[in-house]
Amino acid sequence: MLETVKTLCALSGASGYEDDVRNYVLERVMPHADKITTDSMGNLIVSKKGKVQGSRKVMLCAHMDEVALIITGIDDDGYLHFDYLGGIDRRVIIGKRVYIGKNRTLGVVGIKAYHLVDKDEEKTVPKREDMYIDIGAKNREDAKSLVSLGDPVVFEDGIEEFGDGFIKAKALDDRVGCAALIELIESELPCDCIFVFTVQEEVGTRGAKVAANTVMPDCAIVLEGTTAADLPEVPEGKRICRLGYGLVIPFMDKGTIYSRSLYKTITELADKNEIKWQTKTMIAGGTDASAVQRSGIGVDTIAISAPLRNIHSPSSVAKISDFEEMPRLATLLLGKLAAE
C-alpha cells in the first residue's frame, strides 16, 4: 500500500482537475473490476462482486482531489496571481515551489528578502492578492507562452520516508484513502461493493454528492486523511487526533454525525482484531460523508481516517503504520455487513 500511496501523491489532482489521478486509478483497477464508469463530474465509479451479494448496497469512497491553487492573473512583468482551490493557510505556501498546469511549469511563491522587511511587516503575512508566483518569465508575453489563466497549481512533489516509520508528501489527504480503495479492489471482497473515487471534496464535497445519487447506496464507508494537531504548543484537548495511535474513527465532525450503529460495530471490530484506533477529540474538519449521508433517502455512513500532520500543506506527514491498517479494518466491516 505504501508504494501506491507514494505513486498517488506524486500525481497532480487539484480539485476539478483530477484527470492524472483518475487515469492512474483506472489503470490499476481495470483488471479487477466488474464495471467501471466515469460520470460528468469526473467521479470514477467501480463495481466489484464479492463472496455474497449482501443485503445492503455498500459504497466505499475516497477523494482524488488535493488542495491546490489556480492561476487568476498574469502581470506585466510575468508574475502570476492565484486563488485557492480548497482550504489553505497561506503561511504554508510562502517560498514553496509549485507545478502549474498540464505542462507542469515549475514556479515558486515569492517573498521579499528578509533584509528588506521591517519589524512590523515581519509580524504579518502578505495577503493572498499581494502574493505571486515566479516562473522565471521575462514579461507577460513570455509567461503567457508557458501558462494560462485557470491553470491549476499543485505543490512540489518530493516524498520522504523519515523517522520511525513516517512519510512526508503533498496530497496524503486523500491519496491514502485512494490507495486503500485500490488495495480493496485488488483483494477478495466479503460482499459486492461499489467504490467511488470522488472529485472536488476540497471545494465542498461536490463529487460525492452526485456520485451518491448515482450509486444510491444503503450504507457508505468514507476513507479519508484527517487533521492531527498533536503538536507541542497545542493543549491535549485541542489535538484532534494523534499520529502513531492508529486509525481515526470519528463519531462526529463539522459536517456529519456518523452512524451510531456503524461506529459501534467498527470500533468493536477494531478492538477484537487488535487494530489500533482513536476517535477525534475535537469536532473539526469534514469528509465526503456529509454529502453521502444526506443523499437520496439517507445513507448509513461511517468514516475511517488516517491522522495527518500539516494537512493541506506541501509537507503533510503520516505514520505509515496508521494508514496501512485501513484496508484490513474496512474488510472486517464489509465482512460484518455481508453477514447481515
Add this chain to the structure above:
Amino acid sequence: MELKQIIFELCDLASPSGFEEGAFGRISELLEPFVDEIKTDAMGNLIAAKKCGKSGAKKLMLDAHMDEIGLIITDIDKSGFLRFSNLGGVDPRMLPARELKILTDPPVFGVIDTMPPHALESGDSDKSIDAKKLYIDVGLSEEEAKRRIPLGTPAVFATGCKCLTENVICGKSLDDRACVSIIIKAMEMLKDADLDVDVYCLISTQEELGMRGAVTGTFSIDPDCAIAIDVTHASTPDSKKGETMEMRAGAAIGVGPNMNQNITSKLFEVAKEKNIPFQTEVMGGSSGTNGWVIQVSREGVSTAVLSLPIKYMHTPVETMDIEDASAVANLVAEFVKTLGKEDM
C-alpha cells in the same frame, strides 16, 4: 565544467555558518586544477593561491563566502520535537511546513510542523509565527531523537536547485555558493593567462554571522586589493523601487565609501570595453558584504564589491539568471587579466 553545473552541485551541499566542512572539500577539488596551493586556517576559510611567478607581484584577493544561513538544534522536548535557533538571518515567515536536512551522519530529515487550518481561529493566518514557537518534527521519540541528534547539530533547507526556465535557477544557498562558483569559473578562464598579479581566492566562512571568516582570511592573505563577490537583491513585485537591482541586467558594480574608487572605476572600464552587461549599485554605508571588513583589514585594502542579483534572498528558493552569473565571472576574469602593478 559549465557554470550552471557548478552552481547546482555547490548549492546542494550543506554548509551552514560555522559548519562549512560540508562544502570545503568539493570547492577545493574544483579549484585545484587552476591554482598552485590551497590551505585553510583556524576559522575554516579556504585560501587558494595562483602565483604569476613575477617578482614583486602584487596580490589580488577574490572573496566569496561558502556558508549559508541555517538553523541549529538547541533542545529536544518530551515528545521528540526539536527546538532551534537561527544561524544568520532567517525570516520566520517562510518556516511553516518547511523541510529540513539535519546534519547528523547520516542526515536526519525533518519538517517544521504547523497548525492545521481546521484548528485555526479566524485571523490566525494573518499573523506570522515567532520562530521560538516553531519546532521540527523528525518522527522520533524523545529518547531516539536525543540519541541521534546531539544539541548543537546544525540544519539546512532540504531544497535542491531546479531550473524555472533554461536560464533561471531556483534553490537554496545561491547566497553565496553561486559566487563561489563564479570564482571557480573565473579561475578556469585565467588558467593559461599570463598575469602580472598573484591571485588569491578567499572562500570564506561565517559571513552570515557577521563577516567573521573574512576578518582572519584577509589578515592572513594580506592582499593589496580585493573584490568581494556576493549576491544582491533583484527586484520583485513586493520590493520598493530603488531598493533593488534588476535580474538579467548583468553584474552589479558597487559604488560608495565601502568601495575604493581606483579599482571600482577600473571594473567599469573593463565592463564597457569588453561589452559585459553591468549595472551600478550605490550603497551609502556598508555594502553588507565581506567587502566591509576586507577594506579595513591591516593597513587597508583597496576593495571593490561585485554582486549577482538574486530574488528571495535567504529563502530556500533564491532565484537567479545564469546570464548574470556569466557576466560577473567574465568581468572578474577580464579585470584580473588587465591588472598590472600600477593599478594598486
